[in-house]
Amino acid sequence: MFQDLRDSNSSMFQVSEFILMGFPGIYSWQHWLSLPLALFYLSALTANILILIIIKQEVTLHQPMYYFLGILAVVDMGLATTIMPRILALLWFKAKVISLPECFEQMYVIHFFMCMESGIFVCMAIDRYVAICRPLRYPSIITDTFVVKAAVFMALRNSLSTIPVPVLAAQRQYCSKNQIEHCLCSNLGVTSLSCDDRKINSIYQLLLAWTLTGSDLGLIIVSYALILHSVLKLNSAEAASKALSTCTSHLILILFFYTVTVVLSITHSASKTVPLIPVLLNVLENVIPPALNPMVYALKNKELRQGLCKVLKLSF
Template sequence: MDTSTSVTYDSSLQISQFILMGLPGIHEWQHWLSLPLTLLYLLAPGANLLIIITIQHETVLHEPMYHLLGILAVVDIGLATTIMPKILAIFWFDAKAISLPMCFAEIYAIHCFFCIESGIFLCMAVDRYIAICRPLQYPSIVTKAFVFKATGFIMLKNGLLTIPVPILAAQRHYCSRNEIEHCLCSNLGVISLACDDITVNKFYQLMLAWVLVGSDMALIFSSYAVILHSVLRLNSAEAMSKALSTCNSHLILILFYTGIIVLSVTHLAEKKIPLIPVFLNVLHNVIPPALNPLACALRMHKLRLGFQRLLGLGQDVSK
């Protein structure tokens, strides 16, 4: 047996920090991206906070659908706040260094928030399915208690299932390379620097993407397929339009989340196009939190009126 590995894995060679290089291939001018990313970052917490305040302020919005939207807004604020300050610090101040514990914590936060968002979208799809396909049973099934129990279960389940991701990454030995071709601590970007075997890490990452998030997406699209089938059977064009209008904003958002599966497959297949998965990962974590309020809330009539009333620009939302 080769004993040279005992030197390779000597604890004295363990690195103490990672260096986030930014977007691969465009390091020289990536700082120009800081302006649009800053605008998106300011939009994400600002617009989502406005949604939360409006829903809490207007009693007419104390309905399950709006409670789900409020919970989604909280998760979006958490996701954007987790990654954007460090990305902007890299672009503005060249602050590329990050300690190992902070990097592993970021890995957990990104995976946790993303998986919770996937579960919230599933709840929203179920809510629309029952409202459109089982309207008479909707008030008795989808209650405030149901919403909070479902979201509580999702947060607990997905929070626990994502814990092994940073733990497995922390168990790897990083003995030489510490430069990550990314502007955030992606799990696959970090473990690719390990000196020992990362098969179990890749397997769990793939399982999390396909089994957890993939199953959510499959159920979501199945729900909307049933909804579409039911809507097409309606005789009234007005009723059909109203039913579809409650779903299309959700579908726009869900399309962003299919990108994470493409991202995982691209990394695991070790494609020689590093900019594409890295840029996809950044956009996937930045754009949805900023667009959720625009794609969902602004298409909901009651919530729009709630915004106007809160800002002193409109009439009572109950009218």
């Protein structure tokens, strides 16, 4: 799609490729970052594959809550794989050159998976709300069909809403500079190289953040406020503790994901004076959650821990 777009606007493209410079300010020793980043990536792949195997093999985990966790695992692996091989190639083999269509495609996929992660968190919050606040209706509301419909809706919503990001970026004129002070094709990092006005790109980036991520976070806050209200009305402290324990792992992941997103948005405004911070946060935002998510769930969820022990025993 982006190759066709480039061809149709060939007169607007004065440069034929971009150069990914890596981590600003530490070019001389940035290759040392490849080891921790590679470990994060391998951890993300291994942990999420294990989660999928456990959910598939354990019949007791064939429930909507774990189906959503399985979808999150697939999204996490997709997000990490979108950026990490390219970053490691840059750090290990100095593979800095990326074509314009490939850059725009990476930009699209990153935005899609980030929005998908946010959307799956919403689905998981709704699942916990119904389970705790409407337990008698849970089997009739949160069904396998509901999981499929929710996943399809999120995929369609995010795929369509993120298309304008690379399309608008591809319509800019890149007439001289082609060195991206980043190790991946971020929207604002790429469009900052354009020779014409990129205001519409910034506006749509902000609009996307508020309408999708902002609304997702709002729904999550409302869901957990209602959950907390219902739990506080329980007469039994043990029942309240049990109800909240099922939400703990989910809340940890949500807090980490949205905290990093907010911090990244704030530090981006300081990118001219402290460019390394937003770039490093941008990379970590795409690789740490995929590695962290399954570990948090495995540590906090008894059924997953039991399934993990069974899988490891069968393997060894």
